[in-house]
Amino acid sequence: MITLGDYLIVSGILFVIGFAGVMLRRNLIIILMSLELMLNAANLSLVAFSRFRVDSTGLPNYDVQVFVFFIITVAAAEVAVGLAIIVALYRARQTTDVKDISSLKF
Amino acid sequence: MSPFLFWIFALLTLIFGAAVVINRNPVASAMSLVVSFLGLAALFMSLNAYFIGIIQVLVYTGAVMVLFLFIIMLLDLRAEEGRQINWLASAGGLAVALILLGQIFSVVGHLTIAHKAFPPLPGSTIDDVRNIGAALFGNYNLPFQIVGVLVLVATIGVVLLSKRQPR
Structure with a gap:
C-alpha cells in the first residue's frame, strides 16, 4: 500500500538530488537544470498533499493544483530568463563555468 | 495505482x-x-x-x-569536460546535501499522517480539468491574470537580454 509518506520521501530525495547538483556542479546550465529538479520535487509533495486532503465532496483539493499550475508557469518563465542571461554571459566571457565568473564587474 | x-x-x-x-x-x-x-x-x-x-x-x-x-x-x-574536481568542496557540498536528506527522512518519519493511505475517491473517474478550470477562472482569476503579465514581462526581458548591444 502506498502512503503519503512514500511520496514525501521520493519528493525529498529528488529535492536533495537537485540541491546536490547546485552545490557540486560548476556548469551554469546544469545548475539551472538542478533548480528545475528542486521545483518539481516541491510540486510532487504539493500534489501528494492535494490528493491526501480530500474536501467534503471527496474530491482532491484543487486549490493546491492551481498553485502547482502557477509554479510551473513561473518556472518556465524563469528558465527562459535564466538561459537568456547565460547566453548574454557567454557572449561577454566565453564561459559558463561559475569558477570563471568571480568578478562583480567586467 | x-x-x-x-x-x-x-x-x-x-x-x-x-x-x-x-x-x-x-x-x-x-x-x-x-x-x-x-x-x-x-x-x-x-x-x-x-x-x-x-x-x-x-x-x-x-x-x-x-x-x-x-x-x-x-x-x-x-x-570543460576534462576539468579538475575540487574534492574538498565537493565533499562539503555532498555532506550538506546528506544532512538535509537525513533531516527530511526524520521529519517524514515522525509525521503521523505520513503513515496513512490516501482516502478513496467518490468515483472511478474525476472531472479533473473542469475542477481546476473552475478554481482558476473563479477564485484565482486575479493571480491568473498577474501570471499572464509576468509571462509577458519575461518575454520582453528575454528579447532585451539577447539583443546584441551596440558597442
Whole structure:
C-alpha cells in the first residue's frame, strides 16, 4: 500500500538530488537544470498533499493544483530568463563555468 | 495505482534525476532530465492529477527541455569536460546535501499522517480539468491574470537580454 509518506520521501530525495547538483556542479546550465529538479520535487509533495486532503465532496483539493499550475508557469518563465542571461554571459566571457565568473564587474 | 508501478516510476525519476547531476556531458544531462520529468508526470497521474501530469509533459519535457538543448548546442559546451574536481568542496557540498536528506527522512518519519493511505475517491473517474478550470477562472482569476503579465514581462526581458548591444 502506498502512503503519503512514500511520496514525501521520493519528493525529498529528488529535492536533495537537485540541491546536490547546485552545490557540486560548476556548469551554469546544469545548475539551472538542478533548480528545475528542486521545483518539481516541491510540486510532487504539493500534489501528494492535494490528493491526501480530500474536501467534503471527496474530491482532491484543487486549490493546491492551481498553485502547482502557477509554479510551473513561473518556472518556465524563469528558465527562459535564466538561459537568456547565460547566453548574454557567454557572449561577454566565453564561459559558463561559475569558477570563471568571480568578478562583480567586467 | 499499484505499488509496483509507483516504485518503478519513482525509481525512474530518482535514477535519472541523479544522472542529471552525475553526467559530465550537458546533452546527456538534459536527456536524463527529460526521462526524470516523464517519470514525475506518471507520478502526478498516479495521484489522480491528470491535468498537472499533462502540463508537466507539455511544458517541461516539451518546451523547457527543448530550450535547454537548444542553448547547449548554441553554446557548444564540450570544452570543460576534462576539468579538475575540487574534492574538498565537493565533499562539503555532498555532506550538506546528506544532512538535509537525513533531516527530511526524520521529519517524514515522525509525521503521523505520513503513515496513512490516501482516502478513496467518490468515483472511478474525476472531472479533473473542469475542477481546476473552475478554481482558476473563479477564485484565482486575479493571480491568473498577474501570471499572464509576468509571462509577458519575461518575454520582453528575454528579447532585451539577447539583443546584441551596440558597442
